[in-house]
Amino acid sequence: MATLIRIEKVTKYYETDSKRVEVLKELSFDIDEELLVILGPSGCGKTTLLKIIAGIDRPSSGKIIYLDRYSKSPPVFGFVFQTPTLIPWISVLENVILPLEARGVDPDEAREIGRRYLSLVGLSSFEDFYPGELSIGMMQRVNLARALAISPDILLMDEPFTALDPLTAENLRAELLDLWISGVTTIRSIVMVTNAVDEAIYMGDRIIVLSPRPARVVANIPIELERPRNRRSEEFQRLEDMVYEYIS
Amino acid sequence: MAIHELAYTLAAAAALSLARMGAAYILSLIASLALGILMATNRTAEKILYPLIDVLQSIPILGFFPIAVLLIAESLPGNLGYELASIFLVATSQVWNLIFGVYTSVKILDPGIRELMKIYKPTPILKITKIYIPASIPSIANNSIISWASGWFFLTSAEIIILGSRGERLLGLGSLIVELSSRGKMIEMTLALAVLVSAILLSYIAVWNPIANIKGGPQSYRLPSWDALAIRIMDLASKIYRTLTDAMLKIESWAIRKARHIPLRPRSLSIAAASLATVYLVYTATAQGGVSVDPEVMSLLPQRAIEALTGLGHSLWRIAIVLLLGNLVGLYLAYISIYRPRGVWIPIILSEILASFPAAIWWGILAALIAGGVLPQIAVAFIVIFQGATWYVFFNILLFGARNIDQSLIELSKIYRVRGSLFTRKILAPAILPSALAGTVAAWGGAWNSIIVAEYMEIGGKIYGLYGIGYLISRSTYSGDVASLTIYVLILSIFIVALNRTFWAYMFSVVEKRYRSIST
Ligand SMILES: Nc1ncnc2c1ncn2[C@@H]1O[C@H](COP(=O)(O)OP(=O)(O)OP(=O)(O)O)[C@@H](O)[C@H]1O
Numbered sequence: 098m099a100t101l102i103r104i105e106k107v108t109k110y111y112e113t114d115s116k117r118v119e120v121l122k123e124l125s126f127d128i129d130e131e132l133l134v135i136l137g138p139s140g141c142g143k144t145t146l147l148k149i150i151a152g153i154d155r156p157s158s159g160k161i162i163y164l165d166r167y168s169k170s171p172p173v174f175g176f177v178f179q180t181p182t183l184i185p186w187i188s189v190l191e192n193v194i195l196p197l198e199a200r201g202v203d204p205d206e207a208r209e210i211g212r213r214y215l216s217l218v219g220l221s222s223f224e225d226f227y228p229g230e231l232s233i234g235m236m237q238r239v240n241l242a243r244a245l246a247i248s249p250d251i252l253l254m255d256e257p258f259t260a261l262d263p264l265t266a267e268n269l270r271a272e273l274l275d276l277w278i279s280g281v282t283t284i285r286s287i288v289m290v291t292n293a294v295d296e297a298i299y300m301g302d303r304i305i306v307l308s309p310r311p312a313r314v315v316a317n318i319p320i321e322l323e324r325p326r327n328r329r330s331e332e333f334q335r336l337e338d339m340v341y342e343y344i345s
Numbered sequence: 346m347a348i349h350e351l352a353y354t355l356a357a358a359a360a361l362s363l364a365r366m367g368a369a370y371i372l373s374l375i376a377s378l379a380l381g382i383l384m385a386t387n388r389t390a391e392k393i394l395y396p397l398i399d400v401l402q403s404i405p406i407l408g409f410f411p412i413a414v415l416l417i418a419e420s421l422p423g424n425l426g427y428e429l430a431s432i433f434l435v436a437t438s439q440v441w442n443l444i445f446g447v448y449t450s451v452k453i454l455d456p457g458i459r460e461l462m463k464i465y466k467p468t469p470i471l472k473i474t475k476i477y478i479p480a481s482i483p484s485i486a487n488n489s490i491i492s493w494a495s496g497w498f499f500l501t502s503a504e505i506i507i508l509g510s511r512g513e514r515l516l517g518l519g520s521l522i523v524e525l526s527s528r529g530k531m532i533e534m535t536l537a538l539a540v541l542v543s544a545i546l547l548s549y550i551a552v553w554n555p556i557a558n559i560k561g562g563p564q565s566y567r568l569p570s571w572d573a574l575a576i577r578i579m580d581l582a583s584k585i586y587r588t589l590t591d592a593m594l595k596i597e598s599w600a601i602r603k604a605r606h607i608p609l610r611p612r613s614l615s616i617a618a619a620s621l622a623t624v625y626l627v628y629t630a631t632a633q634g635g636v637s638v639d640p641e642v643m644s645l646l647p648q649r650a651i652e653a654l655t656g657l658g659h660s661l662w663r664i665a666i667v668l669l670l671g672n673l674v675g676l677y678l679a680y681i682s683i684y685r686p687r688g689v690w691i692p693i694i695l696s697e698i699l700a701s702f703p704a705a706i707w708w709g710i711l712a713a714l715i716a717g718g719v720l721p722q723i724a725v726a727f728i729v730i731f732q733g734a735t736w737y738v739f740f741n742i743l744l745f746g747a748r749n750i751d752q753s754l755i756e757l758s759k760i761y762r763v764r765g766s767l768f769t770r771k772i773l774a775p776a777i778l779p780s781a782l783a784g785t786v787a788a789w790g791g792a793w794n795s796i797i798v799a800e801y802m803e804i805g806g807k808i809y810g811l812y813g814i815g816y817l818i819s820r821s822t823y824s825g826d827v828a829s830l831t832i833y834v835l836i837l838s839i840f841i842v843a844l845n846r847t848f849w850a851y852m853f854s855v856v857e858k859r860y861r862s863i864s865t
C-alpha cells in the first residue's frame with residue numbers, strides 16, 4: 098500500500114497580540130491508501146491539521162511531503178468543511194460545480210456531473226435553490242457533493258456528519274463507505290476528522306488519536322474489523338473501550 | 346521668512362489643524378451616537394431625522410457657510426467664534442457616514458440580542474451603554490477612517506471662512522498651504538505639504554488604522570499600523586467610558602427608585618430634538634434672509650434657477666464618468682487585496698493620503714501645469730472630483746467589502762483553485778457588491794461636494810472656473826450673494842435627494858432583495 102502524504106514533525110502555533118497559542122506539536126504520521134480517521138477532543142487542532150494537509154495553511158515548523166505520483170504536482174483534494182461553506186449568492190448546483198469550472202471542465206458536462214452527485218446525496222430536486230433556503234443538514238450534503246464531484250485523489254473531511262441528524266448521518270456514512278469500498282471513485286485516500294469514538298471505529302481503517310491542545314499523536318490504531326461493521330459486536334466494544342482509554 | 350520662523354509657523358499650523366480635526370471628530374462622534382441610536386430605536390425620530398440628514402449630507406460645505414458665519418462666528422467675540430465655526434464646518438464633513446454607520450449597526454442588531462432584551466428588559470441607559478454603543482463600535486472604527494479623510498479634504502475650505510465681505514482666515518495647514526501657493530512661495534509650500542502628508546500619515550498609522558484593526562470586526566487583512574499609541578488612547582477612552590457609564594447607571598437607578606415611572610422617554614426626547622431642529626432651521630432661514638434680500642436679486646431668481654439646472658447637467662456627466670472609473674479601479678484593488686494581501690497596504694495608505702489631500706492643494710500644484718498649457722483645466726477638475734469622491738468607493742470596498750469577506754469562502758477558493766475571472770465573477774464581485782454600492786452612493790454625494798472645488802478655484806488672484814453647479818455655488822459664496830447661493834444649494838439638494846430616493850433606492854432594493862432572499 099503506497100504512502101501518499103507524509104506529515105513530518107509538524108508544529109503550528111498562532112500568534113495573536115502578545116499571546117502565542119500552540120496548536121500542533123511535532124505531529125508525524127503517514128497517510129496511506131486507506132480511510133484514515135483522526136480522532137481528537139474539541140479544540141485540539143484537527144481543523145488546523147486538515148488545512149495544513151490541504152496546503153492552505155502553513156506549519157510553523159516541520160513539513161508536509163506529497164509522495165507517490167504527487168511529488169511533482171500536489172494531489173487534487175476534496176474538502177468537506179466543518180461548516181457547509183457555501184457561496185450564498187449562487188445556486189446549489191452552481192456551488193457544486195464551481196471547483197469543476199475552476200479546473201476548466203465544460204459547463205454542460207460540469208452540470209451533468211454536479212447533478213449526479215447531488216442525487217447521490219439525495220438533493221436532486223434542490224439544484225436551483227440557494228444555500229440560504231436549505232436546512233443545515235442539507236447544506237452539509239451539498240458540501241459533501243461538491244467535494245466528491247471534483248473526483249479528488251484525496252478526500253479530506255472535517256467532522257462531516259456532526260451537523261446532520263442521526264438518520265441522515267448513518268445513511269451518508271453507509272453511502273460513503275460503499276463508494277469507497279466499491280472503488281468506483283478516483284479517491285485513493287480519505288482522511289476524516291471526528292471527535293466521536295464509535296464513528297471512528299465504524300469508519301476507519303486506522304485511527305490516529307490526538308491529545309488535547311497542543312495536539313500530539315498519542316495512539317495509532319489499525320482497525321481490522323470486517324465490513325460492514327456491527328457496533329454491537331464484542332470486538333467493536335472492546336476496541337471502543339481501548340480507544341476511550343487513550344482519549345481520557 | 347526666516348527658517349526658524351517658518352518652522353514655528355508650520356508647527357503651529359499643524360497643531361491647530363489637528364486640534365480642529367480632533368475637536369470636530371469628537372463632536373461628530375457624540376452627535377452620531379445620539380442621532381444614530383435615536384433614529385434606529387424610535388420610529389418618529391427615524392421619520393423626521395433620516396430624510397433631514399439625507400438632505401443635510403448632500404449640502405456642500407459652502408452651503409453651511411451662512412450658518413457658520415452668521416450664527417456661530419459672528420455671535421461670539423473675537424476669533425473664538427471663527428474657531429468654533431471652523432470646527433463646526435469640519436464636523437459637517439465628518440459626521441454623516443458616522444451617523445448612518447451607527448444607525449445601521451443598531452438597526453441590524455442580531456435578532457438573538459433583541460430577544461434577549463425582550464426577556465430581560467434592560468433600562469434605557471443600560472441598553473444604550475451596554476448594547477447599542479458597543480454594537481456600533483466596529484462601524485465607528487471603520488468609518489472613522491473615512492470621516493477623518495473627509496475632514497482633511499475640506500480643511501482648507503473650513504479654515505478660510507469667507508462669505509462676501511465677512512470672514513476670517515484662520516491659521517492652519519490648509520489655509521497656510523493655499524496662501525503660500527497663491528504667493529508663489531514654492532519651497533515653503535512644499536515644506537508645508539510635507540508636514541501635511543506627515544500629519545495625515547501619522548494620524549492614520551498611529552491612530553485610525555490600529556483602531557480599525559483592533560475594533561473593526563472580522564477582517565481578512567490588517568491595515569498598516571503602529572499600535573502602541575492607539576492602544577493607550579483606547580484604554581483611556583474605555584476608562585472614561587466606563588466611569589461615565591457607571592455614573593449614568595447610578596443616576597438612572599436612583600431616578601427609577603425615586604420615581605418609578607419616569608424613565609427616559611425616547612418619544613419626548615425626539616419631539617424635543619425635532620422642535621430644536623425646527624427652531625434652528627427657522628432661525629437660520631431668517632438670519633439668512635437678513636443678509637441680502639435685495640429686490641433686484643430677488644427678481645433674478647428664476648434666471649438663477651435656470652443657471653442651476655444647466656450647471657447640474659454639466660456637472661452630472663463629469664461625476665458619472667468618475668464614479669464608473671472608480672468602481673473599476675475599486676474592483677481591481679479588491680482583487681489585489683485578496684491575492685496579494687502583503688501588498689494591500691500600498692493602496693490603503695495611498696487612498697488614505699490621497700483621500701485626505703485637501704482639494705485646493707491640487708490646484709496649487711497643478712495650476713502651473715495648466716498655465717503652461719501642459720494640462721487642460723478639465724483634467725484637473727477630473728482629478729479633483731476623482732480624488733474627492735472615489736475614495737468613498739475604495740474605502741468601502743477595501744475596508745468593508747474585501748476586508749470583511751468571509752474567510753471560509755477564501756479558503757474554499759484556495760482549496761478548489763477558484764481564481765481569476767471565475768473567482769471575480771462568482772465570489773469577489775458579488776461579495777463586495779453591497780459595499781461597492783454603498784460606497785458609490787456616498788461617492789455620489791461626495792462628488793457633488795467636491796465639484797465646488799473642482800469647478801472653481803482662485804489661485805494668486807487668478808480664477809480657474811469650469812461651468813457647472815459647483816462653479817455657481819462657489820462664485821456666489823465668495824461674492825457674498827447668499828440669495829443665489831441658497832437657490833443653487835436648494836436645487837442641488839433637491840436633485841441629489843430625488844435621485845437618492847429613486848434611482849439609488851431602486852439599486853439598493855435590488856441588491857438587498859437578492860442578498861436577503863438568500864441569507865435567511
Ligand atoms: N486563525 C487562528 N488564530 C488564532 N488561533 C486559532 C486560529 N485558528 C485556530 N486557532 C486556535 O487553534 C486551536 C485549534 O483550533 P481548531 O479549529 O483546529 O480545533 P478543532 O480540533 O478543529 O476543534 P473542533 O473539534 O471544535 O472543531 C483553538 O484553540 C483555536 O483557538
Ligand SMILES: [Mg+2]
Nearest residue numbers: 143144179255
Ligand atoms: Mg474543527
